Amino acid sequence: MTDKVTKDERSRMMAAVRGKDTKPEKLVRSGLFADGFRFRLHAKELPGKPDIVLPRYGTAMFVNGCFWHGHDCPRGRRPASNTEFWNRKLDRNFERDQEKTRALENDGWFVEIVWECRLADDLKRVLRRLRSKRTRLRKAESS
Numbered sequence: 001m002t003d004k005v006t007k008d009e010r011s012r013m014m015a016a017v018r019g020k021d022t023k024p025e026k027l028v029r030s031g032l033f034a035d036g037f038r039f040r041l042h043a044k045e046l047p048g049k050p051d052i053v054l055p056r057y058g059t060a061m062f063v064n065g066c067f068w069h070g071h072d073c074p075r076g077r078r079p080a081s082n083t084e085f086w087n088r089k090l091d092r093n094f095e096r097d098q099e100k101t102r103a104l105e106n107d108g109w110f111v112e113i114v115w116e117c118r119l120a121d122d123l124k125r126v127l128r129r130l131r132s133k134r135t136r137l138r139k140a141e142s143s
């Protein structure tokens with residue numbers, strides 16, 4: 001039997017199997033926590049089980065690996081071999097991501113995506129938005 005999966009592809013697949021609690025996700029969590037934000041993880045009752053949920057801020061977050069979620073960046077490039085297999089799989093992931101976001105937004109959630117390849121910048125952006133929301137909430141509560 002021939003093994004059509006290259007070493008590189010296999011290690012990517014193994015990384016995806018580990019799924020939860022990936023390193024990028026941990027970095028995002030500690031960034032939020034250090035800034036005083038409290039959150040829940042893998043909210044099973046919400047569409048698409050967001051990686052991080054901040055109920056007080058109406059925010060649901062996904063920390064996406066570029067390859068699996070088809071980011072438009074070098075890491076998101078599709079493999080040159082087994083193209084049919086990968087196109088099918090990655091197209092499905094993409095559609096699923098769109099559906100999750102739509103479902104969450106319909107339920108009134110603000111959806112934030114943090115991409116692996118630009119984690120620090122995305123996290124900064126998210127923190128900026130959350131901080132200004134926190135200021136507004138505190139003002140509203142104290143008046």
Ligand SMILES: [Zn+2]
Nearest residue numbers: 066071073117
């Ligand atoms: Zn990327």
